Each structure stands twice: as structure tokens, then as C-alpha cells.
Amino acid sequence: MNRWPAVPLTVEVAGLQLRTALRDLGPLLMFFFLLPLGILFFLGNLVGSLASQRQILVGSILLETALVNITSTAEQMAQDKQSRMYDLWVSTPVSPLVYLLSISLTNLPLTLVSAASLLLAAEAFFGIGLSALALAGVFASLLLVFTSTLGIGFLIGAYGRSPRATNTLANFAGAMLGFFAPVYYPVTILPLPWRYLAYGWPLTWGSVLLDDVISGTGGAPLLPVGVLAGFSLLWIVWVGRVLRWRER
Numbered sequence: 001m002n003r004w005p006a007v008p009l010t011v012e013v014a015g016l017q018l019r020t021a022l023r024d025l026g027p028l029l030m031f032f033f034l035l036p037l038g039i040l041f042f043l044g045n046l047v048g049s050l051a052s053q054r055q056i057l058v059g060s061i062l063l064e065t066a067l068v069n070i071t072s073t074a075e076q077m078a079q080d081k082q083s084r085m086y087d088l089w090v091s092t093p094v095s096p097l098v099y100l101l102s103i104s105l106t107n108l109p110l111t112l113v114s115a116a117s118l119l120l121a122a123e124a125f126f127g128i129g130l131s132a133l134a135l136a137g138v139f140a141s142l143l144l145v146f147t148s149t150l151g152i153g154f155l156i157g158a159y160g161r162s163p164r165a166t167n168t169l170a171n172f173a174g175a176m177l178g179f180f181a182p183v184y185y186p187v188t189i190l191p192l193p194w195r196y197l198a199y200g201w202p203l204t205w206g207s208v209l210l211d212d213v214i215s216g217t218g219g220a221p222l223l224p225v226g227v228l229a230g231f232s233l234l235w236i237v238w239v240g241r242v243l244r245w246r247e248r
Helices: 005-047 050-082 083-093 097-127 133-148 150-159 163-180 192-198 201-214 224-241
Strands: none
Touching: 005 050, 005 097, 050 083, 050 097, 050 133, 050 150, 050 163, 050 201, 083 133, 097 133, 097 150, 097 224, 133 150, 133 224, 150 163, 150 224, 201 224
């Protein structure tokens, strides 16, 4: 059996997933805009220094990325399993990687728009302005962070035994990555044993990278970029070559 062209198929499946996702526009607006903006304003007004407000901005962007990329992917897969659409994907030549990319592509545009709204709010209310070059660097970094968490939601969705268990685990994982990873505070304030553990989370490196880009300190981005690229490659290889479709 000849395989379907991967790129047109990914776009076609992504369009189908987007039309399905837009039916739940209310929860989407809450996760993409209201929650991260609320956290930005609440925590940003509690801290006084510009450096702390900048870290809150970084954390709000990464929280939204983690919650959406992980929970939306896992919950979409749970819905597909419940409606038997998952069995349809398993029975077609669609690879797991194409299926994952199609779900992620429906989340990525709103993720970028949400990040833009957070950056505008931070400039208007906290005076955190960015040059055009810095903005381009932020969005490039955000794409790298997005791909570095690509397979977590898929892993939860593929092995979840029921929609309720999948949703619970996805929200827990998203909260752990978004709230307890050092994204709202510098990783350097953690004591060394915990700091080494934190460096195993992709969002820790995303926080380091975004803070360097937004602050314009001219830090060495090669290390966080390389680590995030390694996480991204790991998920792509694991989903595309190792994982096999599960029918339950």
C-alpha cells in the first residue's frame, strides 16, 4: 500500500482537527488568553522590580504553552478514542507523527497569538518593550519550546486507559511543567540537588532562553537551544519510529 503524501495529509488532518477544536471556543479562550493574562497581571503587580516582572512574563508564556500543548493533545486523543475516530486513524496509513503534528498545528496559531497578547500587555502595563529583532527571537524560541514538549501530551493520550484518566493525568503533567518548573523564578535560586533535577525539564531551558532573549542580556543561547532541540528530536524520533499505534 502506498503511503499518502505526509505534508498535504498533515494539513488536511489539521484542518479537520481545527474545525473540531473551534466547537469548544469558550474553553479555548480561557486557556489561551484569560488564564495567562490573569496570572501575568496578578503576579506582575505583586513584584516590584522589572527583572521579576520579566520573569513573570516568561513564566506566563511558558505556562500557556505547556498547558495547551500537553492537555489539548492528550484530551483531543481521548475524545477521538471515545468517538471511535482514533480507530479510524489507526486503520489508515496515517503515521502517529502525522497525527500528532495535525493536532499540534491546531494549537500553535493560538499559542503564538496568546504569546503576542501577553507581550503587548507586558509592554502596556509594565513597560517591558521589545525590539523587532527581540520579538522575532521570542517567537523563534517559543517554537522551539513548543516542539520540545511535543510528545508529552501524545504519550499521555496514547497510553491513557480512559478519557477521565487521560484528562486528569494531562492536567497534572501540564501543571507540574507550568507551575512547578522554575519558569516564574530563576533556576539559579534552587539548591543544587533540586537544580539538577529541574534541568531535566524542557521548560526550565525554555525559561532560560526566553529570559535571555527578552532581557537582551546577551547570554549564551547555544546551550538552551541545543538542549531544547535535543528534546524536540527525541520526541520526533520516539513518536515516528518507536511508538506503534495502540488500539485501546
